[in-house]
Each structure stands twice: as C-alpha cells, then as structure tokens.
Amino acid sequence: MKHVLSIAGTDPSGGAGAAADCKTFCAHGCFALNVITAVVSQNTQGVRGYMDVTPDLIADQIDAVFEDIDVDAVKIGMVSVPETIRVIADKLKQYTPRVVVIDPVMVATSGHRLLVPEAEQTLRDILLPLADVLTPNIPEAEVLTGKEIHSLADMEAVGREIAAMGAKAVLVKGGHRVEDATDLLFDGTDVHYFKGQRVESTSTHGTGCSLSSAIASNLANGMKLSDAVAAAKHYVFTGIAHAEPIGKGHGPIHHFYELYKKAGLI
Template identity: 85%
Template sequence: MKHVLSIAGTDPSGGAGAAADCKTFCAHGCFALNVITAVVSQNTQGVRGYMNVTPELIASQIDAVFEDINVDAVKIGMVSVPATIGVIADKLKQYKPPVVVLDPVMVATSGQRLLVPEAEQTLRDILLPLADVLTPNLPEAEVLTRRPIRSFADMEAAARRIFDMGAKAVLVKGGHRMEDATDILYDGRGFHYFKGKRVESNSTHGTGCSLSSAIAANLANGMSLSEAVGAAKKYVFEGIYHAELIGKGHGPIHHFYQLYKRAGLE
C-alpha cells in the first residue's frame, strides 16, 4: 500500500480540502496522511472564514509524518499566506518526496479568496518550481499567467507559460468552460487533451481537490502521468454522476462509488 500525504485546509462538511483528499487516497487503495494548513469554516454553500495554522506547527506536522512514515506522493492544496508557502517549500526540499502535485487553490467556488494577493508571487517563485504536476483551473491559470483564457489555444499557451515558471508538468483544467470539460496537459514535450462530458449536477464541491488527489494517488501507484490524469478525470466524472444529494448548495462527489458498487451498496 502506498502512502500519500495531503497538505491542505479543512472542510467540516467533508467535501473538499483535506477531507476530500484523504477520501480520494483511500478510494485508490492508498494510505492517507494529512497535514493541516488552515482551519476553514465552510459547507456546500460557501466559505465563511478561515484561520491559518502557524508555520511552526505546519513544519512540526510535516516532520512528524516524514520522520515516521515513508511518503510516496504529496498533494498540496490550500496555502494562503507567504509564510505557509515558505515552510512547505523548505520541507519539500528537505525530504524530497518522489511526487508532488500542487493544486493552486486561490478562490473558492463561492468567490471567497483563499490565497492572499501578496502570496501569489511567493507561490510562483518558491512552490511552483517544486511541483511535478500543477493543476490550475481556468481562473487560477489566468491569475498565474496574468492573461485571459478564452480558447484551447489560450489554454495551451497558459500551460506552456506555467511550465516555463518551473513546474515539470501542467494540467490546465477546462471545467469552467461552458461548452465542454476538456483538460489540457503539457509535459514539456507535447500537449495531451482529455475530453470530458459536462454533467448537469450541483454535486461539484471539491472536484478540484479530488482530481489532483487522484492524480497523486495514481502516480504513487505507478501509473504514467497521462494514465494518471485520464484515470483521475474518469474517477471525478463518476463521482459527480453518482453523487448523493448532500447539503443545500453544491454538494460533494461520491468518492467511494466504485467501492460501494463492488459491495453491492449502489
């Protein structure tokens, strides 16, 4: 069993952040580890507020994991301030995990900013170059590149620009496109398109967290990058399609649909 670490914020409603990460790791047969960067008050209707964990305690949590357990992959989510970004980067350099997937969580679906403006450049300069895979959605890719994205050509250009910032591979997610849900992966050698069907559903809370976590788990389990992305995209699609109605807003995906199916609990 592979061990996959989530470094992210909390979600008391269980659909996003560290909760979604750990559910996803487990659904992929991995042992889930987690380090909390922020305590977030949120539910299916939006983010109400958050409190950052101190850099010292984040460092202590990371040390506690790596000094005791072999880590096969790391997924990074909410890192809202420069101090948080700095300590995580230092620890990644110290422990050198074999896989780092960075989901640059900047703005919640509800519109709440989760990355303060002064941290954007720190993320670009310090954390982004340590990522094996970066998974921005279209609004996040626009923030990173400071350019609008309106077409597949724009998505390719954004992926190339972010790759040139230091990430080893970039997956620009097209879920915010109105006409389709195509994602584009750039690995420095070429572009890979992952076409997807758009599901009319309110169960989309934590889809970005779940996708990046599934990629991390798939890479830990030995898949190639393109295989990992394709399988992760299918996993999230199935999770949305088979989701239970939970909450009054945008509910979570069904992280364990395949396991429930095998157990005859559909």
C-alpha cells in the same frame, strides 16, 4: 500500499480540502496521511471563515510524518499566506518526495481571489517550481500568467508558460469552459487533451481537490502521467454523476461509488 500525504485546509462538511483528499487516497487503495494548513469553517454553501495554522506547527506536522513513514506522493491544496508557502517549500526541499502534485487554490467559484498578492507571488516563485504536476483551473491559470483564456489554444499557451516558471507538468482544467469540460496537460514536452462531458449537477464541491488527489494516488501507484490524469478525470466524473444529495448548496462527489458498487452496497 502506497502512502500519500495531503497538505491542505479542513472542511467540516467533508466534501473538500483534507477530507476530500483522504477519501480520494483511500478510494485508490492508498494509505492517507494529512497535514493541516488552516482550520476552515465551510459547508456546501460556502466558506464562513478560517484560521491559519502557524508555520512552526505546519513544519512540525510535516516532520512528524516524514520522520516516521515513507511518503510516496504529496498533494498540496490550500496555502493562504506567504509564511505557510515558505515553510512547505522548505520541507519539500528537505525531504524531496518522489511525487508532488499542487492544486493552486487561488480563486473561489464565485471569482473571489483567495490569496493576497504577496501570497500569489510567493506561490508562483517558491512553491510552483517544486511541482511535478500543477493543476490550475482556468481562472487560476489566468492569475498565474496574467493572460485571458478563451480557447484551447489559449489553454495550451498558458500551460506552456506556467511550465516555463518551473512546474514539470501543468494540467489546465477546463471545468469553466462553456463548450465542454476538456482539460489540457502539458507534460514538459507534449500536449495531451482530455475531453470531458459536462454533467448537469450541483454536486461539485471539492472536485479540484479530488482530481489532484486522484492524480497523486495514481502516480504513487506507478501510473504514467497521462494515464494518471485520464483515470483521475474519469474518477471525478463518476463521482459527480453518482453523487448523493448532501447539503443545501453544492454537495460533494461520491468518492467511493466504484468501491460501493463492487461491494454490492449500491
């Protein structure tokens, strides 16, 4: 069993952040580890507030994991302040995990910028170059590059530009596209398109967290990158299509649908 570490914020409603990460790791047959960067008060209707964990405690959590357990992959989510970003980057350089997947949580679904400009710059300069795979959605890719995205050609251009900043591979997620939900992967050499069927559903809470965590799990399990992305996209699509109605807003995906189906529970 592979060991996959989530470095992310909490979600007491269980659909996003560290909760979604750990459910996704387990759904892929991996042992879930987690380091908390922020305690977040949120539910299916939105974020109410959060408190950042101190850099020293984040560092201590990371040390506690790596000094005791072999880590096969790391997935990084919410990193809201420069101090958090710097300490995580330092620890990644210290422990050099084999796989690092970063989901740059920069823009809320509402369009609200989640990071102050200094934190955005720190993420771009210090953390992004440590990514084996970076998974921005379209608004986040626009923030990273300062370019607007209106087409697949634009997605490819910004994917290449972000890779030039240091990320080994960039998956520009197309969930904000009107025509379809096609994602684009630039692996440093080639471009891969992953066509996606749009599902009419309100169960989309934590989809970005779950997708990046599925990619990290698949890579830990030995899949090549393009296959890992394709399988992760299918996993999230299935989770949305078969989600249970939970909460009054945008509910979570069904992280364990395939396992429950095989077990005869559904």
